[in-house]
Amino acid sequence: MRKLGIGRQQLGASFVVQVSTVQLHLSKRRADPQLSGDLRRAIAALRANGRFDAVFARYSAGLPDH
Secondary structure, eight states, X not given: OTTTTOOGGGSOOOOOOOOOOOOOOOOGGGOOHHHHHHHHHHHHXXXXXXXXXXXXXXXXXXXXXX
16 A cells, blocks of 8 residues: 555554464474573563564554554
C-alpha cells in the first residue's frame, strides 16, 4: 500500500490477525554451553541497546500500534 501511495488514513480500521513469538533454537548437535551463553548475552545486548525494537519498527513501519 505504501508503494502505491495509499495513506493509512484511507484504509478502514485495522485488527490483529495473528501475533507470533520469535524463538531461537540451538541444535542438539551444537548444544555447547559456551555458544549458548554467548547467544544469550548477544540477545540481551540487542534488547538492552534497542536494536530489537529498531528492527521491529522498520518491519512494521506504517502499521498501527496494537
